[in-house]
Amino acid sequence: MTAMEPQQEELTYCALHPRRETALRCNRCERTMCHECAVHTPVGYRCRECVKEQDRQFFDARxxxxxxxxxxxxxxxxxxxxxxxxxxxxxxxxxxxxxxxxxxxxxxxxxxxxxxxxxxxxxxxxxxxxxxxxxxxxxxxxxxxxxxxxxxxxxxxxxxxxxxx
Ligand SMILES: [Zn+2]
Ligand SMILES: [Zn+2]
Structure with missing residues (x-):
């Protein structure tokens, strides 16, 4: 066993940019996202998909x-x-x-x-x-x-x- 090695923390990567390491998650759907993908909303950081979804519900005009x-x-x-x-x-x-x-x-x-x-x-x-x-x-x-x-x-x-x- 290689118990001597320090336990490495699990790295997470942006869902859209697999090479970008990030700890940020969308607070609605939990997907990981880098700073470029995150959108700062009044209720915290969200992914673009969730913001779009929110907009669809918010903008209800025909x-x-x-x-x-x-x-x-x-x-x-x-x-x-x-x-x-x-x-x-x-x-x-x-x-x-x-x-x-x-x-x-x-x-x-x-x-x-x-x-x-x-x-x-x-x-x-x-x-x-x-x-x-x-x-x-x-x-x-x-x-x-x-x-x-x-x-x-x-x-x-x-x-x-x-x-x-
Ligand atoms: Zn999301
Ligand atoms: Zn990204």
């Missing part, structure tokens, strides 16, 4: 929800653009964006039943762009205040639609 967000944000943006034609100065465009942006975001949240989408912010941006472009190009022209309104409005609307985990 495609129709995303289309609704585009629609709502486009409509409100269009209304804003029409209002802008009567008050063509920059400060008013700023003010209007600050009011209508969060308003559109909130409306979109409600009509989609507050379901969460990873692409909600993007959908809001697309809607803002659509509404602004349609009214801007067809009717009042894309003035500086219209562009400013569009940019601010989009960022406020999408801000409302970001979901923290």
């Amino acid at each position: 495609l129709t929800d995303e289309l609704l967000i585009v629609l709502v944000c486009a409509l409100v943006a269009a209304v804003g653009m029409v209002v802008l034609t009567f008050f063509r100065f920059l400060l008013f465009a700023l003010l209007l964006a600050v009011i209508l942006g969060p308003f559109a975001g909130e409306c979109a949240r409600r009509v989609t039943g507050r379901r969460r989408s990873q692409r909600a912010a993007l959908a809001a941006g697309v809607g803002a762009l659509l509404g602004t472009l349609v009214v801007g190009l067809l009717w009042q022209g894309l003035t500086l205040s219209a562009l400013l309104f569009a940019a601010l409005y989009a960022s406020f609307a999408s801000g409302r639609l970001r979901w923290g985990r």
Whole structure:
């Protein structure tokens, strides 16, 4: 017997990178993972598979929800653009964006039943762009205040639609 040799600790390796030694385990499925594979979440280190699975459960929106967000944000943006034609100065465009942006975001949240989408912010941006472009190009022209309104409005609307985990 070779009892003289010190007992070697069992080495574990990353499940995806068999050559990387690691002691880290996913706290959900227990698989071993190296630092590159681990994702730091509020509930500890998890593997990418488990994080993806969590996301699937967390982001429960359907495609129709995303289309609704585009629609709502486009409509409100269009209304804003029409209002802008009567008050063509920059400060008013700023003010209007600050009011209508969060308003559109909130409306979109409600009509989609507050379901969460990873692409909600993007959908809001697309809607803002659509509404602004349609009214801007067809009717009042894309003035500086219209562009400013569009940019601010989009960022406020999408801000409302970001979901923290
Ligand atoms: Zn896992
Ligand atoms: Zn790895």
